[in-house]
Amino acid sequence: MKPGGARSLLILILVAGFGGLLFREALRLGEIATTTGLTMYVARIYNYLGPLIAPNQITVVLFDWRGFDTLGECMVLVTGVIVTAMLFGRGAMSKAKEALEEFAGDLEKGHDSLVVGLFGYPVMIAIFAYGIVIMLGGHITPGGGFQGGSIVATGYLLGVMGYGLKRNPLRLRHMSLSSFETVGALTYVMLGMLGLVTTGFYLYNTGSNLGYTEMIQENATVTSYYTPSDTGIAADFNYPEAPDRPYKGPGILPFLNIAVFLKVLGGLSTLVLVLTEARKV
Amino acid sequence: MSFVLPLGETIFALISGFVLGSRLQASTGEGRVRVGYIFGIAGAILFYGAYDFYYYQIGNLALKRTWYSPGLSGAFLFGMIGIILGRELIGRRRGAQGEEA
Numbered sequence: 001m002k003p004g005g006a007r008s009l010l011i012l013i014l015v016a017g018f019g020g021l022l023f024r025e026a027l028r029l030g031e032i033a034t035t036t037g038l039t040m041y042v043a044r045i046y047n048y049l050g051p052l053i054a055p056n057q058i059t060v061v062l063f064d065w066r067g068f069d070t071l072g073e074c075m076v077l078v079t080g081v082i083v084t085a086m087l088f089g090r091g092a093m094s095k096a097k098e099a100l101e102e103f104a105g106d107l108e109k110g111h112d113s114l115v116v117g118l119f120g121y122p123v124m125i126a127i128f129a130y131g132i133v134i135m136l137g138g139h140i141t142p143g144g145g146f147q148g149g150s151i152v153a154t155g156y157l158l159g160v161m162g163y164g165l166k167r168n169p170l171r172l173r174h175m176s177l178s179s180f181e182t183v184g185a186l187t188y189v190m191l192g193m194l195g196l197v198t199t200g201f202y203l204y205n206t207g208s209n210l211g212y213t214e215m216i217q218e219n220a221t222v223t224s225y226y227t228p229s230d231t232g233i234a235a236d237f238n239y240p241e242a243p244d245r246p247y248k249g250p251g252i253l254p255f256l257n258i259a260v261f262l263k264v265l266g267g268l269s270t271l272v273l274v275l276t277e278a279r280k281v
Numbered sequence: 282m283s284f285v286l287p288l289g290e291t292i293f294a295l296i297s298g299f300v301l302g303s304r305l306q307a308s309t310g311e312g313r314v315r316v317g318y319i320f321g322i323a324g325a326i327l328f329y330g331a332y333d334f335y336y337y338q339i340g341n342l343a344l345k346r347t348w349y350s351p352g353l354s355g356a357f358l359f360g361m362i363g364i365i366l367g368r369e370l371i372g373r374r375r376g377a378q379g380e381e382a
Contacts, residue, residue: 122317125305125364129321132297132360136290152301171304171372258293 022068025202053208054139054250062144063256067203071188074260077267078181084271088278120162121169127155131261138257139250145257149264156269165276177266177273184262191252191259198234207237208251294356298363303371305364318365325358 050060062070135148159168195204237251307314 118313119316121313122320125314125317125361126320126324128301128364129298129324129357129360132294132301132363133356135297136293136356169305170301171306176304258297261297 021196021202025068028201052248053205054253056139056141056144058142059139059144059250059253059257063253064205064208064251067192067205067256070256070260071192071203074185074188074263077264078185081267081270081274085274088275116162120158124155124159124170127158128152131155131265135257135261136254139253145260145262146264148257149261149266150268152261152265153268153272157272160272160276165273172269172273174270174273177270179266180262181266181270184259184264184266187259187262188256191255194233194252205251205253206234208248208253290356291359294359295363295366298360298365299367300363302364302367302369305368305372307373314368318361321357321361321364325361 046061046065047057050057053060053064131148131150131152133148134143134151135145138144138148156168156170156172159170163169191206192203195206196202198204198206237249305314
């Protein structure tokens with residue numbers, strides 16, 4: 001076997017396994033729909049059950065009802081970064097020092113404005129903290145991982161625009177950004193695996209167990225399909241937001257937000273880096 | 282073990298801030314960085330002053346600021362503390378040594 005053969009084989013097995021998992025879950029979605037009649041009044045069910053999980057209905061839809069979709073959206077971002085790097089990033093990826101020196105003066109200088117130079121750094125610090133807030137409050141208030149990551153990436157862009165690539169106060173290079181993205185993606189996938197282990201459903205919102213839920217609206221009775229237990233590791237993610245209300249708690253949603261935050265931060269900052277360095281070529 | 286927190290928000294805000302702060306190097310003048318710290322702390326105080334914003338109710342839906350008790354204002358404060366710690370403990374030293382990340 002060639003030196004890289006074992007690695008390629010491992011990757012093939014992992015990809016095939018993950019694909020099979022997706023296919024199996026897609027088939028079971030159909031089973032759920034035919035068993036419970038969930039195709040009827042779907043919007044009503046969302047609106048009824050959503051607030052039991054987290055106040056921010058958008059987050060519930062994005063990460064609970066449509067967790068697969070959000071995982072795919074993250075991959076869209078990765079694809080965008082890869083394509084941009086392929087088109088514009090040859091200078092960034094190669095280590096052509098003469099090409100770097102050609103534009104070194106331009107890159108080092110940054111923006112000429114005194115105002116940007118004076119206030120860029122302080123504003124960057126505030127932007128980072130704000131991005132963290134938006135990320136952590138994603139399931140309660142408007143915001144989330146996508147928005148928080150974008151805000152922090154904006155801070156990075158401000159540093160690049162204000163101080164130039166080489167003197168940017170935020171020293172994030174390709175390796176750091178790719179680490180952020182990798183950790184984010186792995187966290188997302190592992191949280192999905194957690195649902196598979198505890199309930200048998202990939203990306204099940206572990207800890208946010210709605211249990212036996214009966215809803216009667218317009219002569220249609222709908223009961224929840226599955227009642228997993230709240231024991232073991234699932235209990236660790238079960239933290240009802242308000243015990244005096246019928247909340248079940250957001251489960252893994254805040255943690256998915258953190259994963260997406262890392263992915264978006266890494267992806268968008270890489271785009272900024274690649275497009276800035278593209279001038280080297 | 283449970284993730285009911287102040288711990289959750291505190292830990293994640295601190296870690297996120299620390300990681301970002303540790304990448305902030307000392308190369309562009311310390312005076313303006315102090316201004317950034319003051320901005321951040323003032324922002325955290327303002328957030329705390331306005332925390333009641335998150336307690337309101339529309340019909341059956343209560344937008345209650347929970348999951349972790351310090352809430353979003355705490356996230357700002359702890360995120361800022363993480364940034365300051367990360368920069369002062371790691372970022373400045375790295376910048377002073379002129380290391381390439």
